[in-house]
Amino acid sequence: MAPGQGHVRRREAHVTPLISIAAEQRSAEVTDWAARIGWVVGLLLFVALVYWLMREGWKWRGTLQGDLPELPTAPDDPGEPTLTMSGRYHGSTTAGQWLDRIVAHGLGTRSRAELTLTAAGLDVVRPGATDFFVPAAALREARLDKGIAGKVLTEGGLLVVTWEHGDRLIDSGFRSDRAAEHNAWVEALNSMNNTSTTEGAER
Secondary structure (H helix, E strand, C coil): CCCCHHHHHHHHHHHHHHHHHHHHHHHHHHHHHHHHHHHHHHHHHHHHHHHHHHHHHHHHHHHHCCCCCCCCCCCCCCCCCCEEEEEEEEEEEECCCCCCEECHHHCCCCEEEEEEEECCEEEEECCCCCCEEEEHHHEEEEEEECEECCEECCCCCEEEEEEEECCEEEEEEEEECCHHHHHHHHHHHHHHHHHHHHHHHHC
8 A cells, every 4th residue: 555545545434424414414405495395385275275265155155145135325415414433344244143244245345434323324434345324214223242253352342233134134343443432322323223113103
């Protein structure tokens, strides 16, 4: 053996395992990235599937509620405002069934809302969504609650207005930008309902 060859072979013996370890680390890194990409793609597909199922369920519910008449619109001269309110509309459900969401005619769309109460009824103006009007004769009651159709707030944080449309009783949930206003709305709406009921009985 030539002088120095033994040292060279010993160095090669040390270098070879290091090269093998580095190659294994690179392989592990590539494998990890492939696994991560697979997880991300799988998660995106799952989210897309859930969204599609929700959309189809929404459409199916709207089809089932196809017998709900078109929403009333406000009269040209509703009279002087009794109360006004700015806030949010959180949805409508079948009265007394806070999870039975009504989606027909845009009632399932959450939005900002401007409410105006007059002697003619309740006018609900919704930027970016369908406006609707509840005639005074269709108002049934108002109360404070904490949740409606997937929206849960603090106790009394939601103004729920019950009204009749077609052959259905509907609960619609609103939250004022100033929640302290809710009590005044409950009193005014229930007072209108009592007045309407009394007048109907007298006739």
